[in-house]
Amino acid sequence: MxxxxxxxxxxxxxxxxxxxxxxxxxxxxxxxxxxxxxxxxxxxxxxxxxxxxxxxxxxxxxxxxxxxxxxxxxxxxxxxxxxxxxxxxxxxxxxxxxxxxxxxxxxxxxxxxxxxxxxxxxxxxxxxxxxxxxxxxxxxxxxxxxxxxxxxxxxxxxxxxxxxxxxPCSSGTAENMLERSGVGAGTRVLVTGASGGVGSAAVQLALRRGARVIAVASPAKHDRLRALGVTEVIDRNVDLAEAMDGERVDVAVDNVAGPGFGDVLGRLVPGGTYVTSGAIAGPVVELDLRRLYLDDLRLIGTTTWDDGVFPQVVSAVEHDEIRxxxxxxxxxxxxxxxxxxxxxxxxxxxxxxxxxxxxxxxxxxxxx
The missing domain is CATH 3.90.180.10 (Medium-chain alcohol dehydrogenases, catalytic domain)
Structure with missing residues (x-):
């Protein structure tokens, strides 16, 4: 003080x-x-x-x-x-x-x-x-x-x-997650908690990078996510594998964690990346190490932002590339x-x- x-x-x-x-x-x-x-x-x-x-x-x-x-x-x-x-x-x-x-x-x-x-x-x-x-x-x-x-x-x-x-906080955190996980044009990205502050920022910033985004949120918020440009939205209360019809993604941006952690991990392609900066549904999760090493997955935790992250967010604001x-x-x-x-x-x-x-x-x- x-x-x-x-x-x-x-x-x-x-x-x-x-x-x-x-x-x-x-x-x-x-x-x-x-x-x-x-x-x-x-x-x-x-x-x-x-x-x-x-x-x-x-x-x-x-x-x-x-x-x-x-x-x-x-x-x-x-x-x-x-x-x-x-x-x-x-x-x-x-x-x-x-x-x-x-x-x-x-x-x-x-x-x-x-x-x-x-x-x-x-x-x-x-x-x-x-x-x-x-x-x-x-x-x-x-x-x-x-x-x-x-x-x-x-x-x-x-x-x-x-x-x-x-x-600043939500978009900086989201951009840092995308930067660390290498999201770019054509990357298939799954975003859980997509209606939250970091989640909705991740959706917009991933779309800005040219990624294909699949958003997970409650049904009442689907129309608002579609208004941001998302074309694929999943009810957070349904079975994720079934809803995705077996499809897998390159990157999972997951700040929900909790009991659904394993289901999200299971949606990654071999060599895919799981990135997180929070645990809204609970910080303690169950991990099957066989899934981690047999699929050559990367798990990334992010707190400290890389140097160029916040200037990128400011640029996105100034060019009206996010809302x-x-x-x-x-x-x-x-x-x-x-x-x-x-x-x-x-x-x-x-x-x-x-x-x-x-x-x-x-x-x-x-x-x-």
Whole structure:
């Protein structure tokens, strides 16, 4: 958190520790200090993601066996961060769209007043350590966030701030999965959980690469997936092998896992690739090693983004090669309702939070 002696104040949602929504406190906190290599971003909108909830409830602990929608919070004091204990108290929020209003050094002044997206997975830091916005350091559930200049990307787009705020985490994660698994023109790709944030981004970004996509989702969401350009959609409740009539794919993008893991693995061609960055239906799965080695399969786990991934996502936005999927917006102080809406199984599209500004007195002023 910021030095408590800092006089400028803002509103933020502070997660005070592992637990339920009672751990989310909307309060006044100091505006973050801007170091020599940083810029201060005035947050216009912040997206809601599974990682926000997972970090708060300690889902990344190896003791958790339930899926992300059903896991109960760990007991207070247990370590549930994916890279060790989370640095509570913490301002969460991995997705940020905003405007640069202060520059920590003369070399970054050209960014002032530019609308930017912040790279959620910060891979350009000077110390070489990868950090996640809102998990390893304070994030975007606030009026302002200070971030290294290497992690802000100007974006020229007609999309709204809330639409842009749905992009960084889900689309960056999806593009990273496609990049690592070598998806290109003509690749046959199976995407499970295709109506979720990462799933719907994977669908669009795979189609952008010229792949042939088979999407798995509940029937109520099939028409919306077809509107994105998918021609083959499968009911998530049916037998996958039967629905695909024995067909196999080159790549399976699976963030669902759980009991269906083996069925998804069975849809790969010999030499095929399974790639994942999550486990919505449960992280502990059964694997028949014979299927893995006899079919020469590749299993890829992805968290850290490759260097070129986020610039590719920004380019896709600027050229309108993907579409924003915004389900609803909420004021920042209504974060509990926003996270409940995010976890609604009927949701299609992402949720964005919009800060309510403090009166001008005592608040940082944008440099104009």
């Amino acid at each position: 910021t030095d408590a002696t800092h006089t400028r104040m803002m509103t933020a949602v502070v997660t005070t520790g592992i637990g339920g929504v009672e751990r989310l406190e909307h309060r006044r906190v100091p505006v973050p200090a801007v170091g020599p290599g940083d810029v201060l971003v005035r947050v216009a909108a912040a997206g809601v993601n599974n990682t926000d909830i997972n970090t708060r409830i300690g889902w990344y602990s190896s003791s958790v066996r339930d899926g992300t929608g059903s896991a109960a919070p760990l007991a207070d004091g247990e370590s549930g961060g994916y890279a060790g204990p989370s640095p509570f108290p913490l301002v969460q929020g991995a997705d940020c769209c905003g405007t640069v209003v202060e520059a920590g050094s003369a070399g970054s002044e050209q960014l002032l007043r530019q609308r930017v997206l912040v790279r959620s997975c910060m891979t350009g830091l000077a110390d070489g350590v990868v950090r996640w916005l809102g998990s390893d350091r304070d994030g975007a559930f606030a009026e302002y966030v200070a971030v290294p200049v290497s992690e802000v990307f100007p974006v020229a787009s007609g999309w709204s701030d809330a639409e842009l705020a749905t992009i 924003p999927l915004l389900a609803a917006t909420f004021p920042l102080d209504d974060i509990v309702a926003a996270q409940e809406a995010f976890q609604d199984p009927g949701r299609f599209g992402n949720i964005a939070l919009v800060p309510r500004r403090l009166p001008s007195r005592g608040r940082t002023r944008d440099r104009r």
